[in-house]
Amino acid sequence: MSGSVKITIKLFSALREALGESEFQLDLSDISEASALVDVEAIKKQLSQRGAEWKEALNQPNLVHALNHKVVFTDAVVTEGDELAFFPPMTGG
């Protein structure tokens, strides 16, 4: 397979504010070789390379990850067209 494999990353609340971005596209072909599976952990590692503030924000212990609008663990596999969101614990109601 060649070409790009894009997913959408969304950030909310204090994470959005700290990193100055709310939504962007990420190309998975930059992360993995050909057929290797990419999970949430691999994406966190990739994004952590953007700088100290990214590393700190994405590695806080209570970070929540939602894949296609469902909360998941870091071993969830991400594929083309997915929407992956990172945010702090929710405080609605």
Added chain:
Amino acid sequence: MSVALQSEAIDVAAEYAQLVGDSPGAAVATFTGYVRDHSDQHAVTELELEHYPEMARKVLEDLGHSAVERFGLSRWRIVHRFGQLAVLDTIVWVGAVADHRGEAISACEFMMDTLKTDAPFWKREQGPAGDQWVASRDNDTARRARWQSGEAQ
């Protein structure tokens, strides 16, 4: 039997009338949440509520369906606001219709306890001391856990 996400104030009387309709059933319970004028440490004058629209709708719809399965509701409704809110504004309203009061009251508590920790909304308090994101509370997590462990029914 639906979810509303809205920036405008919640018309509690209209919501109640719509929930009950022409046939109220035997038991109707509702809960209304308002913006407090204080947090644990300081005064609050305004509240900003950020949300993740697509996920919030899905989580709240799933929550309503769970409440139907769990408590045998004949009708339910969840309304949650987002955006800029003033002190004493309504933030959230839930309603449940069942055959008996126990189910209706428990369903409202279940929906509120669950949406607090599972629905993607984040409060940012504004006041004389400045702005700050509200931290999640251990008490909310504990109340949510009661429904998963079976301690609350």
